[in-house]
Amino acid sequence: xxxxxxxxxxxxxxxxxxxxxxxxxxxxxxxxxxxxxxxxxxxxxxxxxxxxxxxxxxxxxxxxxxxxxxxxxxxxxxxxxxxxxxxxxx
Numbered sequence: 001x002x003x004x005x006x007x008x009x010x011x012x013x014x015x016x017x018x019x020x021x022x023x024x025x026x027x028x029x030x031x032x033x034x035x036x037x038x039x040x041x042x043x044x045x046x047x048x049x050x051x052x053x054x055x056x057x058x059x060x061x062x063x064x065x066x067x068x069x070x071x072x073x074x075x076x077x078x079x080x081x082x083x084x085x086x087x088x089x090x
Contacts, residue, residue: 003042004063006053007076014048021046024072031070039066054080 039062042054060077067074
């Protein structure tokens with residue numbers, strides 16, 4: 001199943017409180033339950049003004065539907081073509 005990185009531009013995301021992040025996460029999980037088991041949220045990275053999310057889904061369209069239903073931005077949805085890490089070096 002394809003893996004995607006979603007870039008969500010959220011001003012001051014790095015300053016969101018634990019309660020804010022919990023509420024956002026709960027909303028996301030609720031929408032995921034509605035959409036069914038084909039879409040999975042792996043994790044997210046919060047930076048100053050952007051949240052980068054990793055999802056597994058059959059299509060970018062389903063990722064965009066999740067964002068629309070949840071009221072989340074999905075400024076860029078990119079399919080992961082390959083994964084490298086230090087072990088790739090040999």
